[in-house]
Amino acid sequence: MRQQDYHLKLINVSCASCVKTIETTLVTIPDIDSFQVNFAQRTLSFNGTANPETVIDALKAVGYTARLQDEQTDKKEEQAYLKKLVRQTVIAGVLGIILLLLGLSPWQPPLTTSTGQLIWIVLGVITAAVIYYAGGHIYKSALKAFLNHHATMDTLITVGTGAAWLYSMIISFMPALVPTNARHVYFEASLIILAFINLGALLERRARGKTSQAIKGLINLQAKTAKRINPDGSEEQVEIEQLLVGDIIRVHPGEKIAVDGEIIEGHSTIDESMLTGESMPVNKKNGDSVFGSTINKTGSFLFKATKVGKDTALAQIITLVQNAQNTKPPIAKLADSVSAYFVPTVIIIAVLTALIWFNLGFSSGFILVAAMSVLIIACPCALGLAAPISVIVGMGKSAEHGILIRNGEALQKASQLDAIILDKTGTITKGEPEVVNIVAKDTIDQQTLLQIAASLEQHSEHPLAHAIVTKARQEKLELKKVDGFEAITGHGIKAVFAEKLVLIGNDKLMRAHHITIDKSAEEADQLASLAQTPIYLAIDGQLAGMISIADPIKAEAKQAIRQLKNMGLSLIMITGDHQKTANAVAAQVGIDQVIAEVLPKDKADQVKKLQANKKIVAMVGDGINDAPALAQADVGFAIGAGTDVAIESADVTLIGSSIQGIVNAIMISKATMRNIKQNLFGAFIYNSIGIPVAAGILYPLIGALLNPMIAGAAMAASSLTVVSNANRLRAFRIKSTRS
Amino acid sequence: MIIIVNLIGLLLIVCIIWWFWLAKAKTVHANTDIIRVEVKDGVYSPARIEVPADHPITLEFMRKDNSPCSEYVQFDQLFDKAQGPPFDKAQGPLNINKQLPLNTPYLIKLGKLKPGNYTFTCQMKMYVGELVVK
Numbered sequence: 049m050r051q052q053d054y055h056l057k058l059i060n061v062s063c064a065s066c067v068k069t070i071e072t073t074l075v076t077i078p079d080i081d082s083f084q085v086n087f088a089q090r091t092l093s094f095n096g097t098a099n100p101e102t103v104i105d106a107l108k109a110v111g112y113t114a115r116l117q118d119e120q121t122d123k124k125e126e127q128a129y130l131k132k133l134v135r136q137t138v139i140a141g142v143l144g145i146i147l148l149l150l151g152l153s154p155w156q157p158p159l160t161t162s163t164g165q166l167i168w169i170v171l172g173v174i175t176a177a178v179i180y181y182a183g184g185h186i187y188k189s190a191l192k193a194f195l196n197h198h199a200t201m202d203t204l205i206t207v208g209t210g211a212a213w214l215y216s217m218i219i220s221f222m223p224a225l226v227p228t229n230a231r232h233v234y235f236e237a238s239l240i241i242l243a244f245i246n247l248g249a250l251l252e253r254r255a256r257g258k259t260s261q262a263i264k265g266l267i268n269l270q271a272k273t274a275k276r277i278n279p280d281g282s283e284e285q286v287e288i289e290q291l292l293v294g295d296i297i298r299v300h301p302g303e304k305i306a307v308d309g310e311i312i313e314g315h316s317t318i319d320e321s322m323l324t325g326e327s328m329p330v331n332k333k334n335g336d337s338v339f340g341s342t343i344n345k346t347g348s349f350l351f352k353a354t355k356v357g358k359d360t361a362l363a364q365i366i367t368l369v370q371n372a373q374n375t376k377p378p379i380a381k382l383a384d385s386v387s388a389y390f391v392p393t394v395i396i397i398a399v400l401t402a403l404i405w406f407n408l409g410f411s412s413g414f415i416l417v418a419a420m421s422v423l424i425i426a427c428p429c430a431l432g433l434a435a436p437i438s439v440i441v442g443m444g445k446s447a448e449h450g451i452l453i454r455n456g457e458a459l460q461k462a463s464q465l466d467a468i469i470l471d472k473t474g475t476i477t478k479g480e481p482e483v484v485n486i487v488a489k490d491t492i493d494q495q496t497l498l499q500i501a502a503s504l505e506q507h508s509e510h511p512l513a514h515a516i517v518t519k520a521r522q523e524k525l526e527l528k529k530v531d532g533f534e535a536i537t538g539h540g541i542k543a544v545f546a547e548k549l550v551l552i553g554n555d556k557l558m559r560a561h562h563i564t565i566d567k568s569a570e571e572a573d574q575l576a577s578l579a580q581t582p583i584y585l586a587i588d589g590q591l592a593g594m595i596s597i598a599d600p601i602k603a604e605a606k607q608a609i610r611q612l613k614n615m616g617l618s619l620i621m622i623t624g625d626h627q628k629t630a631n632a633v634a635a636q637v638g639i640d641q642v643i644a645e646v647l648p649k650d651k652a653d654q655v656k657k658l659q660a661n662k663k664i665v666a667m668v669g670d671g672i673n674d675a676p677a678l679a680q681a682d683v684g685f686a687i688g689a690g691t692d693v694a695i696e697s698a699d700v701t702l703i704g705s706s707i708q709g710i711v712n713a714i715m716i717s718k719a720t721m722r723n724i725k726q727n728l729f730g731a732f733i734y735n736s737i738g739i740p741v742a743a744g745i746l747y748p749l750i751g752a753l754l755n756p757m758i759a760g761a762a763m764a765a766s767s768l769t770v771v772s773n774a775n776r777l778r779a780f781r782i783k784s785t786r787s
Numbered sequence: 788m789i790i791i792v793n794l795i796g797l798l799l800i801v802c803i804i805w806w807f808w809l810a811k812a813k814t815v816h817a818n819t820d821i822i823r824v825e826v827k828d829g830v831y832s833p834a835r836i837e838v839p840a841d842h843p844i845t846l847e848f849m850r851k852d853n854s855p856c857s858e859y860v861q862f863d864q865l866f867d868k869a870q871g872p873p874f875d876k877a878q879g880p881l882n883i884n885k886q887l888p889l890n891t892p893y894l895i896k897l898g899k900l901k902p903g904n905y906t907f908t909c910q911m912k913m914y915v916g917e918l919v920v921k
Contacts, residue, residue, distance in 0.1 A: 185854075
């Protein structure tokens with residue numbers, strides 16, 4: 049079992065004390081790493097390698113019924129939180145604007161009279177109440193953090209707005225403390241700053257919701273119901289949670305396939321683009337695998353469920369993407385280490401700012417404005433948020449294209465590649481040899497030649513034999529009985545067909561039996577240069593013809609390779625095949641460097657060799673035979689992984705078998721890394737320009753200070769900008785499509 | 788007056804450095820298997836937990852804070868630079884990064900840890916907690 053998250057719905061949990069019993073039971077199950085019981089929602093979530101069925105059984109033993117459920121949502125709570133943020137923003141904003149206008153108007157209560165003072169004191173108290181309402185959560189958080197020796201963004205806002213309010217209150221009570229021209233109150237600044245911060249949080253929350261839309265899209269792909277065939281033959285519509293392994297399910301055209309399984313009756317074409325990213329529907333027949341959430345296009349069929357619930361391919365993809373979304377690329381480490389020291393440093397800068405202006409003889413109001421602006425404009429959030437938010441969008445985007453990137457590090461490396469080593473078989477070629485040409489001598493026709501060959505080859509295990517048999521079946525030829533079948537290792541086979549001795553094999557076999565193939569030798573050479581393997585057939589000592597077999601090159605390979613080259617990557621093809629065949633394939637797709645006749649176990653050494661030249665090397669292979677090379681490479685791409693999405697050795701898993709997926713993966717990782725860099729750059733620049741400007745570095749030039757309210761707006765905008773920029777990635781389109 | 792104000796300012800800076808960087812949060816000594824950590828009002832409480840080594844540890848996070856920042860808890864990838872990862876390789880990667888549900892306890896089993904200091908933070912490093920294994 050894989051490590052993953054499971055969510056169970058608890059059916060008959062009626063009291064809070066049941067929770068304790070359930071928890072005690074769960075603690076005894078060894079393969080659960082973490083769990084949570086939500087009594088209010090009657091749900092149980094756990095993470096670990098334990099089988100959910102084991103957990104369900106264990107709960108049953110103590111008297112509780114549980115079943116697997118869909119992802120839970122706490123939408124209501126979310127709505128209430130957002131509504132509160134809106135109220136906080138509006139109330140603080142409205143009072144702030146009223147006070148701002150009052151301060152600018154001729155009716156401003158003068159601080160020189162006791163009535164005026166009293167009015168300001170009353171306004172100050174009202175402001176305090178509104179500040180508490182709109183920013184109470186911020187102050188409480190700042191205080192708690194302070195007591196724990198931590199400083200956060202809340203600390204900055206608290207000190208900034210708190211100082212403004214306190215200063216204004218002191219001025220209102222004792223205006224005589226400062227010179228007449230400095231007698232100004234700043235209640236409106238505190239309020240408007242809080243309004244901006246709440247507005248920023250509100251917008252950020254909304255924008256954040258969008259970043260995970262790709263994964264929500266995947267979750268929503270899941271079918272809700274299925275038509276189960278009961279043992280008595282009746283058909284019943286059931287919820288997919290009720291399906292068990294072994295259930296027989298009917299699928300009509302246009303319907304979504306409920307779970308993973310194997311077709312047992314009928315055939316159809318199925319749209320698997322939601323999983324593989326490949327738009328062409330796939331033909332499926334008896335015995336073929338089908339996957340939950342893919343869409344049945346044309347035929348109607350029955351299938352037997354082989355994987356349900358959290359074991360289905362889609363569920364595993366979702367888990368993989370969710371885990372990947374929580375990782376960070378190494379580039380984010382700098383931002384992380386900076387943000388740990390950021391806040392106290394900003395407070396120190398604010399104190400220094402105040403001291404400098406004080407020593408230069410500026411008024412207390414001026415000093416307050418400068419120090420407050422420094423505190424308010426600084427935005428540690430934008431720094432910390434820069435990478436994670438883009439990673440969430442980028443990983444989701446790639447999943448939409450059937451590309452699963454293991455973690456942030458793989459994402460970063462994939463964007464920095466110098467060279468890609470491509471395995472030939474299965475990556476550039478389809479990996480399944482096919483008959484591409486049949487040449488028959490005058491004595492026999494092509495169909496008969498193929499029929500004889502297939503009748504013999506049906507007894508052979510050789511992959512080339514398989515190609516011949518498949519071809520004969522496609523042509524609907526009847527395979528006949530042969531006698532005295534014998535396989536001659538390294539040469540071919542021989543048997544008696546219709547009382548005639550038939551030899552099928554390579555040129556060595558023919559020569560060993562003194563059969564002349566001179567006439568075809570030239571053709572054979574030509575075939576080799578086309579990466580085709582000739583198989584000769586002789587009947588009673590006479591050459592009857594030749595069947596050429598090749599592992600066909602994938603249709604999109606040429607274009608994908610051109611695109612990779614255009615990205616400035618050096619491409620190397622690696623294969624265990626003969627040099628000649630390898631060269632032929634490489635030439636056809638446009639690869640210049642070929643490493644042929646390499647044993648699978650030596651592929652990793654070839655990767656190492658390239659890495660020794662300080663190159664960042666990717667290896668593309670099937671993830672099974674090429675596992676050591678994939679693991680050795682800086683980025684291992686497993687191609688055509690199908691539903692086996694959790695390939696350990698791969699950093700990037702392509703569910704589809706199209707080589708275009710590599711181009712797409714690199715393009716997405718480049719776009720994501722570009723986005724992260726923009727975010728990080730923006731956040732660093734924002735802070736390193738914003739803080740000095742707020743401190744008044746431009747004062748000698750322009751004769752004015754930054755208004756703290758503008759600082760508040762800038763602060764709110766900065767983290768919102770980071771999230772919005774990450775959201776831009778959602779619109780990223782793969783530029784070139786397959787030809 | 789000028790000297791006094793400057794002295795106060797410098798003293799304030801010294802206090803900031805001392806309070807936020809040099810002084811440690813109040814340590815809670817835990818001997819229970821499950822240690823409850825509340826995520827509320829911008830902090831983890833307790834923020835510094837001391838536990839004996841070779842004792843299996845489970846942290847029970849209770850998130851009562853709706854702010855997006857508190858949503859994730861992550862343990863630093865490089866737990867303790869000197870000691871290396873606290874888990875054996877066979878136990879899997881230690882890259883813990885969990886989304887905490889609201890108002891619902893979430894348990895993270897850490898198993899036995901090697902002596903060292905292990906920090907856990909929110910994504911933006913605003914929430915900071917420390918697990919001291921002795």
